[in-house]
Amino acid sequence: MDVKPAGKERRVRADAQRNLDALLQAAKAVFVTSGVDAPVREVAEKAGVGIGTLYRHFPQRADLIAAVFRREIDACADAAAVLAAEHPPFEALALWMQRYAVFVATKKGLAPALHSGDTAFCTLRAHFEERVRPAIKMLLDAAVAAGAVRPDVDPDDLIIAVSSLGSSGYTDKPGRVARIVALLADGLRAHP
Amino acid sequence: MDVKPAGKERRVRADAQRNLDALLQAAKAVFVTSGVDAPVREVAEKAGVGIGTLYRHFPQRADLIAAVFRREIDACADAAAVLAAEHPPFEALALWMQRYAVFVATKKGLAPALHSGDTAFCTLRAHFEERVRPAIKMLLDAAVAAGAVRPDVDPDDLIIAVSSLGSSGYTDKPGRVARIVALLADGLRAHP
């Protein structure tokens, strides 16, 4: 019973990598059509692998979801800097809120899952806050500094507000969420 | 095979009535502690009846939920008239929004279920809209007429906005939802 030498790790097996890619791609596709509540079996089948394999790569449902959305979360957070560079402070903030609402809205079931308190989603939620919070804080601070927005707004309140609105699933009438977010943005304005 | 004479319906059986009451009471208690996602078996057990009995009275989970909350929905809608009588138009609207947000927030899982698109919740949602919409419309119209609120706000947008916020489940910090709702109310104000 000898101890495994620490260095010189065995390379990742090719089939494992292939299956992982297939799973991520399948999950992405399934989540778009069926929402994140889709059965894991559906993802495994679409990827052409067994359920056991899926669970080997993603010990929990939430891990799969996290893996799929991590990249998109990053993209959304990164958009903040671009908007800040191209627009006046208040408009940048308002536009990013819209962008973020759309992101959440198109991830059917993501936000409710995230906010469900389920400990399984802790990782994803942590990543979310780690990336999204700085983004909105930067925009908000800039808008406040410019005198366009009242100074007593909590960045977390904003994240949560827009997340909630985006995830409400009310897509019955086009533009509804956008209108509400705009209303909210108006509420942020500094009153003379 | 004779047709049952239409008149003179057999009275509701006493045990049936008793069980129905027990179920409603048990469900109410369980929903408070475990949210509306609680297993139906838990409700049946607490009521001291079999699952079959529960399903006889409430063919679907959603029917049970609907029955439990119908009364509370009514109470919340009725509060609108009281607030309108006791406060200026804008304050009445803002207060009712807060009242409504609290109502939704204390019904863990209600709003997500309502907005899930699940057809099982159609009845409850219909009742919801039938009672709540007139309430908010009345308050909104009054505030607009008084010149306190911009005239381009859709009542449905408001219902949905507050529902979404209240149901987000973010109870991590006290007053968060209240602050956000207040922010939203500010966005409604008429700009000179």
Next chain:
DNA sequence: TGCTAAACGGAACATTGTTCCGTATAAAAC
């Protein structure tokens, strides 16, 4: 007291997340 429609209870079924373990295999060692 006896009859019958209504109600009851819970076993059984379907779906879905998750675990387990015997089998297969890619990469390394020789």
Next chain:
DNA sequence: GTTTTATACGGAACAATGTTCCGTTTAGCA
């Protein structure tokens, strides 16, 4: 090229939960 072995695979099996079905019980009526 063969052997070895850690790794990965697949899917049967388990647990939780919504829902259905049907044999049994019973309240209300005659």
